[in-house]
Amino acid sequence: MVSTLLLNLKADKIFYFVFLFVYTSLTAQNRATVTGIVTDQFGALPGAKVTVEGNSISTTTDVDGKYTLNLDEGDYVINVSFVMYTTAFKAITLNVGDNKTLDFVLETGFSVDQPISLGSRTKPISLLKTTAPVDIISPSDLTNASQIELSHILHYLVPSFHSTNQTISDGTDHVDPATLRGLGPDQVLVLINGKRRHNSSLLNVNGTVGRGTVGTDFNAIPVASIERIEILRDGATSQYGSDAIAGVINIILKEQIQTIDVSGRVSKNTLNDGFTSNFTANFGFEIGNKGFVNITGEYRNREATNRAGNYNGTVYSNDPEEDAILIAQNNFYAQNDYKDQRVMEIGSAATQNLALSFNAELPVSEFASxxxxxxxxxxEGKSKGFYRFPKQIDRVVLQMYPNGFSPEILTDIQDDAIVFGFKGIKNLWNLDFSHSIGINSLDYTVNNSNNASLGIASPRTFYSGGFLYRQNTSNLDVNRGFDWLKGVNIAFGAELRVENYQIIAGEEASYTDGGNTYIDQNGDEQPSIPGAQVFPGITPENQLSRFRTNSSGYLDIEVNPTEKLLLKAAGRYEAYNDFGGQFVWKLSSRYRIKDNLSIRAGLSTGFRAPSLHQLYFQNISTQFINGEILQVGTFNTESAITNEAFEVDMLKPELSKHFSAGFTGKINNNLSFSFDYYNILIEDRIVLSGRFADGYQDILEPFNVGAAQFFSNAIDSKTNGLDAAVHYKLETKKDKLNAVLGANFTHTAVVGPIKVPNSLIGQENVLFNREDVARVEYAQPNFKINALVAYEFDKYRFELGNTYFGEVKYIHPEDGNPNNWVVNNFSGQVESRDQTFASKILTDASFTYKFGKHAYFTIGGNNIFNVYPDKHNHSSNTENGNFVYSRRVQQFGVNGANYYTKLLLRL
Known part of the structure; x- marks a missing residue:
């Protein structure tokens, strides 16, 4: 019985394997195979995309440039594309069982020839055919970039983009504000694979570029995960939603599955600080026959840089003679970790960064995935604050710190994001439904500090609280092309967004008033300052969690009346649960004078509601103003101070108008060019006010602050500018030369009077003073010119980049009146503290050598001529010698020359 059963089982297995073998053989006989190699004049092109026209079948080339396609019998057109290369097409006929070879040699192309996804809901078209200018950052640009953080890469590659490290600005030391066309960080929309990216939880409240705004943390996105970047330099609120006043940045992630890229890089400044190490890995897997998953890991560590000057103020006593004796007796300058007579760390803060990301797609049918x-x-970040000296007995517990202390701000920033969706074709309509979740949190820990009001019982380390921002976005996008006229495309869709902003309280010791007192110089007893020094903890009264929803719908129509003319109209209606609805629109056109020359123009309106941060942020911060440390309270629109004492109006949305016009083209196959003019008007721009102190002491005293500030729609602004780009290339069978020259000239002006509530009439210069106006008008370079030349031959690559930064200005809030000018110890004269910082050129250079097939070794330098911004020319701006360079306006940072080595393995 048992033996019979076993024989039956064996027979079943034999039958099964015979059936599987026959089925596989028959299936294989019904298929054909196409293999080939994709190269340029220097060899294999890993990661090139090979697609079958009119079909969803595609693959990418491996590290040796090889590909394989399994197809049924029939006639096909195979095309091969790679960013910044001219797409190649070849036809092929396949019969059952064929094994054919089809090789491709690609020639480098221009950005104007590249298909782009921004600015149109149709299938990607080139810049010669679009109605708005778009910059393309190619894979080669990213791989060969001399910088390692995304915001800095764009800073040195894109003339209209500005982002550099800030210093002595709390959380802004670790999240670089990033702007486009001289506007604010919150007036540019960031997408990843076409989906809205969430903002940071950090509100910039210190005196930096972007004060009072919330932006996107570009450096949370690992560069190794990025295939390319598209930057739409045009108002696009009606197309992509609120915030896209200055433009849209779309980051497109890698899809490659055939290669493993591993890189390591180390660098150091010539002043022997700022040592940076960066290690990345990127690889992919095939899912089924058509799907993929691409995974990236990145580790980045940067030590701090310090460009502080020698301190020349007093330490123990305000009597200079007595102080000099005490400094010598206590050997003060040997008590801290700084060199010479430095008491601060001013420059790029120390950070340690770890990132993991993924990108995946899986077809579920021939027409859907x-x-x-x-x-x-x-x-993790670590920055320093202003030194607390032993003479400042109102904020220093001398039993704990007899020589004072240098407080540290430790930040923990976590950024999480996930997008999932479904796309396909139904009845000739392209459908895309997705849901995105983004969360950004920032927590503050204060170290090496004290809460003076607790006296000797004070801790030295405090958790001071933090912030969290969460965004959930659902999108539905539908579009279809019609064969009407010379082509018509209709797109429509909807978006639902739910936002949550949280302020999280710190531990009690970080904010509490312990009641400790001290005896002042007059012999009177005074209360010590409560809260952790450098960043007082967030109190439970300021802790909150606020939600809001946004829903919108759009319609986008493109019409080609003739082969040469394209007309576009877009409209969008957005409705907020707290701000009502707003309709915005855009009209644009493109006319092709010749196949290689097009002109374009556009007129649009824009809309940006106040961010949740601007509506509800409330906190007390320590700020250094005119040589004095001041506790400054930022109060939101729900606060009694804002509503009752200052009678501030509720915030309104920003409204904008945008006009642009330009042309683009190319000459032969060697030169391409584009020029664009833009004019942007913004009404009711949301800004953070100046500090109200004098005359409000009685109101402020219960809050333990010396000044108050708040948000208001205080200004209107007008921005005019010009973007230009020229790209030249020359190729032979042995070498290749690429040269790019890009420029942006821009000027933003505050127009009309400062808008104040009725209760503050006459205090326009406090609500938004001349320094605040100058921060909008002059804190970013008035022009930037980028020039990049790359020459390749055999196994060598040389690259030289020059960036010419225009001037910036610092305007002191009180020096509009010469009576307020003070003595400049550098010159001995009574002078204004205003200063213009001159234009500068920074030069980057690199040399790359390819070892064998898989290894690339690079040695290079940033700012190789060691250029720095102008130094302060007025002694009062140095804050007793601490600040050699401005911390209020910066063109490119203060790191100086930096040299690096890099090894890339492509396996």
Whole structure:
């Protein structure tokens, strides 16, 4: 019985394997195979995309440039594309069982020839055919960039983009504000794979570029995960939603599955600080026959840089003679970790960054697929604040710190994102539904400090609280092309967004008033300052969690009346649960004078509601103003101070108008060019006010602050500018030369009077003073010119980049009146503290050598001629010698020359 059963089982297995073999053989006989190699004049092109026209079948080339396609019998057109290369097409006929070879040699192309996804809901078209200018950052640009953080890469590659490290500005030391066309960080929309990216939880409240705004943390996105970047330099609120007043940045992630890229890089400044190490890995897997998943890991560590000057103020006593004796007796300058007579760390803060990200897609049928992308970034940062001297007995517990202390701000930033969606074709309509979740949190820990009001019982380390921002976005996008006239495309869709902003209280010791007192110089007993020095903890009274929803719908129509003319109209209606609805629109056109020359123009309106941060942020911060440390309270629109004492109006949305016009083209196959003019008007621009102190002491005293500030729609602004780009290339069978020259000239002006509530009439110069106006008008370079030349031959690559930064200005809030000018110890004269910082050129250079097939070694330098911004020319701006360079306006940072080595393995 048992033996019979076993024989039957064996027979079943034999039958099964015979059936599987026959089925596989028959199936293989019904298929054909196409293989080939994709190269340029220097060899294999890993990661090139090979697609079958009119079909969803595609693959990418491996590290040796090889590809394989399995197809049924029939006639096909195979095309091969790679960013910044001219797409190649070849036809092929396949019979059952064929094994054919089809090789491709690609020639480098221009950005104007590249298909782009921004600015149009149709299938990607080139810049010669679009109605708005778009910059393309190619894979080669990213791989060969001399910088390692995304915001800095764009800073040195894109003339209209500005982002550099800030210093002595709390959380802004670790999240670089990033702007486009001289506007604010919150007036540019960031997408990843076409989906809205969430903002940072950090509100910039210190005196930096972007004060009072919230932006996107570009450096939370690992560069190794990026295939390319598209930057739409045009108002696009009606197309992509609120915030896109200055433009849209779309980051497109890698899809490659055939290669493993591993890189390591180390660098150091010539002043022997700022040592940076960066290690990345990127690889992919095939899912089924057509799906993929691409994974990236990145580790980045940067030590701090210090460009502080020698301190020349007093330490123990305000009597200079007595102080000099005490400094010598206590050997003060040997008590801290700084060199010479430095008492501060001013420059780029120390950070440690770890990121993981993924991008995946899986076809579920011939006409539909599911997709997802996302990742996690964790960053630890350490920056320093102003030194607390032993003479400042109101804020220093001398029993703990007899020589004072240098407080540290430790930040923990976590950024999480995930997008998942479904796209396909139904009845000739392209459908895309997705949901995105983004979370950004920032927590503050204060170290090496004290809460003076607790006296000797004070801790030295405090958790001071933090912030969290969460965004959930659902999108539905539908579009279809019609064969009417010379082509018509209709697109429409909807978006639902839910936002949550949280302020998280710190531990009790970080904010409490312990009641400790001290005896002042007059012999009177005074209360010590409560709260952790450098960043007082967030109190439970300021802790909150606020939600809001936004829903919108759009319609986008493109019409080609003739082969040469394209007309576009877009409209969008957005409705907020707290701000009502707003309709915005855009009209644009493009006319092709010749195949290689087009002109374009556009007129649009824009809309940006106040961010949740601007509506509800409330906190007390320590700020250094005119040589004095001041506790400054930022109060939101729900606060009694804002509503009752200052009678501030509720915030309104920003409204904008945008006009642009330009042309683009190319000459032969060697030169391309584009020029664009833009004019942007913004009404009711949301800004953070100046500090109200004098005359409000009685109101402020219960809050333990010396000044108050708040948000208001205080100004209107007008921005005019010109973007230009010229790209030249020359190729032979042995070498290749690429040269790019890009420029942006821009000027923003505050127009009309400062808008104040009725209760503050006459205090326009406090609500938004001349320094605040100058921060909008002059804190970013008035022009930037980028020139990049790359020459390749055999196994060598040389690259030389020059960036010419225009001037910036610092305007002192009180020096509009010469009576307020003070003595400049550098010259001995009574002078204004205003200063213009001159234009500068920074030069980057690199040399790359390819070892064998898989290894690339690079040695290079940033700012190789060691250029620094102008030094302060007025002694009062140095804050007793601490600040050699401005911390209020910066063109490119203060790191000086930096040299690096890099090894890239492509396996």
């Amino acid at each position: 599911i997709y997802t992308h996302g990742g996690r970034n964790y960053r």
